[in-house]
Structures are given as C-alpha cells and as structure tokens.
Amino acid sequence: MAARSKTAVLVAGSWGTAIASVLSDNGHQVMLWSRNQEQVEEINRERRNSRFLSGAELSYRIQATRSMQEALEDAEAVIVVAPSAAMREVASQMKHHLHERTTVIHATKGFEAGSLKRMTEVLAEELNGYDPKRLAVLSGPSHAEEVIQRRPTTVVVACEDKTAAETAQDLLITPYFRVYTNPDVVGVEVGGALKNIIALGAGLSDGLGFGDNAKAALLTRGLAEIARLGMAMGANPLTFSGLAGIGDLVVTCTSKHSRNWRAGAMLAEGQSLEEVLKRMGMVVEGVKTTQAAYKLSRQYGITMPIADELHNVLFDGKEPKAAVEDLMERGRTHEMEDLAEPFQSGWSI
Numbered sequence: 001m002a003a004r005s006k007t008a009v010l011v012a013g014s015w016g017t018a019i020a021s022v023l024s025d026n027g028h029q030v031m032l033w034s035r036n037q038e039q040v041e042e043i044n045r046e047r048r049n050s051r052f053l054s055g056a057e058l059s060y061r062i063q064a065t066r067s068m069q070e071a072l073e074d075a076e077a078v079i080v081v082a083p084s085a086a087m088r089e090v091a092s093q094m095k096h097h098l099h100e101r102t103t104v105i106h107a108t109k110g111f112e113a114g115s116l117k118r119m120t121e122v123l124a125e126e127l128n129g130y131d132p133k134r135l136a137v138l139s140g141p142s143h144a145e146e147v148i149q150r151r152p153t154t155v156v157v158a159c160e161d162k163t164a165a166e167t168a169q170d171l172l173i174t175p176y177f178r179v180y181t182n183p184d185v186v187g188v189e190v191g192g193a194l195k196n197i198i199a200l201g202a203g204l205s206d207g208l209g210f211g212d213n214a215k216a217a218l219l220t221r222g223l224a225e226i227a228r229l230g231m232a233m234g235a236n237p238l239t240f241s242g243l244a245g246i247g248d249l250v251v252t253c254t255s256k257h258s259r260n261w262r263a264g265a266m267l268a269e270g271q272s273l274e275e276v277l278k279r280m281g282m283v284v285e286g287v288k289t290t291q292a293a294y295k296l297s298r299q300y301g302i303t304m305p306i307a308d309e310l311h312n313v314l315f316d317g318k319e320p321k322a323a324v325e326d327l328m329e330r331g332r333t334h335e336m337e338d339l340a341e342p343f344q345s346g347w348s349i
C-alpha cells in the first residue's frame, strides 16, 4: 500500500516513538528525528527503540534520521515531542527547514522554565513567520506504553484554526486512537502541564499510605487549582472537564506507567529528588512544572495550596506529612467561592 503522506516526529523518546507508531498505523510514512546516532541505527536496523519503549516492534514505515532537513523535507505535518526543557532548542533547529504549509503540532506537557511560556508560545517565537494560529497541541490521557500496544486511547488536539485542528485529527485518528478537537489552546496546554504536579502529589500520598480518600481529595482539589490558574491565564473552564483536564489527571494519578506518580512514590520512600530523577532516566515534567506553577500562581494572584506544598517538599526539604497536615488545617473555605477566585482577578466568560 502506498503511504498516505510523509510526516515527521521530533524526537524519539517514549511518546515520540508511540506517536510515530500511530501515524504509521494510519498509513503515513514517518521520519523520526533523533540527535542520537545509536538510536537512529537501532530503529532503522532492528525496528525497535530499546531505551524508551523496549519490547515494541516498529513498523517499516518509520525511518529514523539525525538530519532535520531530511525529516522535514516535504512533510505534510510535524509533531514535536521534545521535553519542555528542550522545546526551544529543537524548534530553533526546525525553523530553517520548515515549510509554511506543514501542519505543526506539539505533544509536550510543561512550561518553559524561566520565561514560564506555554509550548505554543515558545514555538511561535522560534518559528518566526509561521502562522501562530495554526500551531496545534495534542494532549489527553495517553501513556506511550499502552498506545504502542494499540490499546483504546482518547486524546484532544487544540488549535485556534479549525482547519488545522481537523487536519491534525485526520492525520492521527485510528480505530484505537480517537482524536477530538478543541479551540482552547491555553486550556489544553495548561491542563496537560499542571496535572503532572498533582500526579507527583498522588504518588507521594499513595507511597505514604494515606489512602483512597486522600487521593480523591488530591484529584478534586487539584483540578480546582488547575482550573483556577487556567482560567486566569485565559482558558475556557469547560476544557478542564475534558480529556486534557480531568481525563489526563485521572490517568496520571492512577497509572503505574506514570513517571510523575512513580517519582512521587519514590520520594515517599525517602529518596532524594536527585536520586529519583537519576533512577527514572526519563523526563518527569512535574518537577519543573511545580516551580513554574509556584511562580505563575503569584503572577496571576491565584491560590494553589497543593502546588505550593509540593514546592515546599521538593525544593525546601519540608516533610511530606507536615505538608499534608498544613493542607488539612488551612483556613476554612467555601467550595464555590474558591472555584470562582479567577472572577475576582477579572476573568470573564
């Protein structure tokens, strides 16, 4: 069967490799870009990516390359799946080879440290000249380990430009990978980034044996924090009841595949943050996102008690048990007033 179109995926981590597999199942020819020559050779010769998704056999439609030019030449679409810390560097390498008609989608969950920018903002700056309204984000409850096994998964693509969103939907939708569209780029990016903080907290809570009530409280009150900051940043609150909100929060706080949940559970065992990140060997976005949320909540005047306490545990050496006690003994609040905090900061429908 002839390939439907040529697509590019940058970079070949676990999520990039799983997305390449979805695209190849959908009949597309995929150029999977990696900076690592050994990884490129392993994918091309052995049809596997042992470091990031061991056990999965990759389709012959996926070809790895170290050349950005080869990856992007004639590509109908490019999906950027770099860790948030590498997004600007990868985007700056893309810009010399990107054609304006290529659909650009990113699938990264985080903010840029320092600037606190969302990933589409970073892409818009680096891909100067590319229409920022056509930049799309792919998010939702989707662990690479299950997607590569073709287990039923639902995701969402957000883009201001409806045609670009539908192009991305058409590119990726398969019988096991159902793609919805949403115009709310801010909400989808903020939901995908902030759920990782709550997942770290859920791992800590489970590791300390706090139980199911505590976990339900973390998810519910965590979602309230996510929605409050998201609304203040310009998101539609309805997005947080969708796949990039509650959907991703549930999977990341409950799945054994979640690196953020596992990192929290390892911290509960008493391991240092440095040890945890070294042992994980894969990106744990929630750590840097906790620092970003700490700063963003102050910038937007939004209360985020769970994110604040996690910040105290991760970066100020606070005992997790003391953090939970302080959360439980906060001043009394009214649930509805609490959720409506962004309205006091000028948010409106």
Ligand SMILES: NC(=O)c1ccc[n+]([C@@H]2O[C@H](COP(=O)([O-])OP(=O)(O)OC[C@H]3O[C@@H](n4cnc5c(N)ncnc54)[C@H](O)[C@@H]3O)[C@@H](O)[C@H]2O)c1
Residues within 6 Å of the ligand: 011, 012, 013, 014, 015, 016, 035, 036, 052, 081, 082, 083, 084, 086, 089, 090, 107, 108, 109, 110, 142, 143, 144, 145, 281, 282, 283, 285
């Ligand atoms: N793994 C998942 O199931 C999953 C699902 C949805 C979203 N995500 C998001 O996707 C993003 C990537 O996560 P992942 O799970 O693929 O990470 P990973 O740790 O599995 O892989 C990261 C990859 O990025 C590469 N890399 C790092 N810095 C680079 C640079 N400067 N230039 C080029 N390549 C660089 C590494 O070599 C590695 O191949 C994260 O934002 C994550 O939150 C992951």
Ligand SMILES: O=P(O)(O)OC[C@H](O)CO
Residues within 6 Å of the ligand: 109, 140, 141, 142, 143, 196, 199, 248, 251, 252, 257, 258, 259, 260, 261, 283, 284, 285
């Ligand atoms: O493994 P995590 O914790 O980085 O989560 C991966 C995805 O974001 C889940 O949707």
